[in-house]
Amino acid sequence: MRMFIVKRILLAVLVIVVLAFAAAFGIYETIPGGNTPQSRFDAIIVLGYPANADGSPSPIQRERVLEGVREYRAHVAPRLIMTGGAAHNSQVEAAVMAHFAERQGVPESAVIVEPQAQNTIQNAFYSVRIMQTHGWQSAEVVSSPSHLARASLIFSHFPIRYRTRASKPGGFFYECVVHLHEIRVTDRIRLFGFTPTPYLPAT
Numbered sequence: 001m002r003m004f005i006v007k008r009i010l011l012a013v014l015v016i017v018v019l020a021f022a023a024a025f026g027i028y029e030t031i032p033g034g035n036t037p038q039s040r041f042d043a044i045i046v047l048g049y050p051a052n053a054d055g056s057p058s059p060i061q062r063e064r065v066l067e068g069v070r071e072y073r074a075h076v077a078p079r080l081i082m083t084g085g086a087a088h089n090s091q092v093e094a095a096v097m098a099h100f101a102e103r104q105g106v107p108e109s110a111v112i113v114e115p116q117a118q119n120t121i122q123n124a125f126y127s128v129r130i131m132q133t134h135g136w137q138s139a140e141v142v143s144s145p146s147h148l149a150r151a152s153l154i155f156s157h158f159p160i161r162y163r164t165r166a167s168k169p170g171g172f173f174y175e176c177v178v179h180l181h182e183i184r185v186t187d188r189i190r191l192f193g194f195t196p197t198p199y200l201p202a203t
Contacts, residue, residue, distance in 0.1 A: 063169075
């Protein structure tokens, strides 16, 4: 009898865990990937990721830039905005990304460096400020697959038309770990809102 009760309790706990994860995943997956159906934009914004300490692009950073370059070559937009400061080491992410894009054949005149941002909210803030300076009103936002839901929540606060675009994912283990982290962080934001910051305008 005792074993039967223990099994029932374990089964109930398992069901609760599965339902809780399904709910969390649903909240995360139903975040819109943009606010416009258009397919051509004024700019492609490539969100920053830490470079290697020696100044070379890290694998995740490379994939984000390569996706931005592919979209540029497909004439999705006539320019790339690389955004990201020295948030995690001495290397300015945007500068490393810009140099890598230029090595892929993108003209220097088509690459804009935003070197101040320390996080995704600031990526959006400073990139949109650049766009507003030039009168640009739309952007495709490129980042890693797991990062796009949170990025979309952030960009939805800014007065631009945008859609998100996923770069190629990292390895399986990396994606599993990062997705779990992003689901937790993004769901909390969607349910309870952002921590107040001067970099995020009210909607």
